[in-house]
Amino acid sequence: MNINGTVDENLWIVNHLSSEVLWISTFFCLKIMHVLIFIAKRLIVLFDYTIVSGGLHMSDDLDKIDRKILAQLIENSKIQSKELSRKLKIHPNTLLQRLKKMEKSRVIQRYSAVIDHSKAQNSLRAMIFLDVKMEKGWEDILRPLSKIPEIVSFILITGEHDVLITARVRNELHLANLLRKMQKNPVVTKTSTNLILDYYKYDYEYNPFAYEFR
Numbered sequence: 001m002n003i004n005g006t007v008d009e010n011l012w013i014v015n016h017l018s019s020e021v022l023w024i025s026t027f028f029c030l031k032i033m034h035v036l037i038f039i040a041k042r043l044i045v046l047f048d049y050t051i052v053s054g055g056l057h058m059s060d061d062l063d064k065i066d067r068k069i070l071a072q073l074i075e076n077s078k079i080q081s082k083e084l085s086r087k088l089k090i091h092p093n094t095l096l097q098r099l100k101k102m103e104k105s106r107v108i109q110r111y112s113a114v115i116d117h118s119k120a121q122n123s124l125r126a127m128i129f130l131d132v133k134m135e136k137g138w139e140d141i142l143r144p145l146s147k148i149p150e151i152v153s154f155i156l157i158t159g160e161h162d163v164l165i166t167a168r169v170r171n172e173l174h175l176a177n178l179l180r181k182m183q184k185n186p187v188v189t190k191t192s193t194n195l196i197l198d199y200y201k202y203d204y205e206y207n208p209f210a211y212e213f214r
Helices: 003-052 064-075 081-088 092-104 138-147 172-183 208-212
Strands: 124-132 151-156 163-169 188-195
Touching (some): 064 092, 064 208, 124 172, 138 151, 163 172, 172 188
Antiparallel strands (some): 151 163
8 A cells, every 4th residue: 555645645635625725715705805896886876875865864955965966957957967977076876866866856847948039939028917806716717827828937926916927929919919818717807018128137047056156
């Protein structure tokens, strides 16, 4: 019996097994590291989303980052997400989650274009005040007037009159036809009209968030 041969074989087997175990251990360690890195990245996004969505503080108040996002969107709603996240120095995923949160909560209701209506025919602007007979069901009778295409805004107000309307029309004849439509409504008792000569500031220029960061 060759004892030395048996010992050498055993040593070779032990070394071989040790190498295999080391290789397998290294392989699984690398895999585990990759998995841990992936989980860590997802947890960072999830943690940020949890804070943004109010999961930790149960608050719907806009924070400083939200207001910065809104300030930029009011100035330019077409800004690319990549550019916006770079300007605000926040992660793109953070920006996306915050936008989704504000859209879901209706802070951001829509993204729209600002049009120069003077170049789109309707160049005459008017403020129309309505006096309303507030009988039973008057709101249901009055509300369809707000759907008239020429009407820009339709607002219930306090004071001398009951409703303030802003409208855009092509010319005086167009305005007269619009007033006749309103006067046919059963609960409208009187209309008073003022022409708008000029705007020093438009509604779309209202951006209170921008002033915070100047």
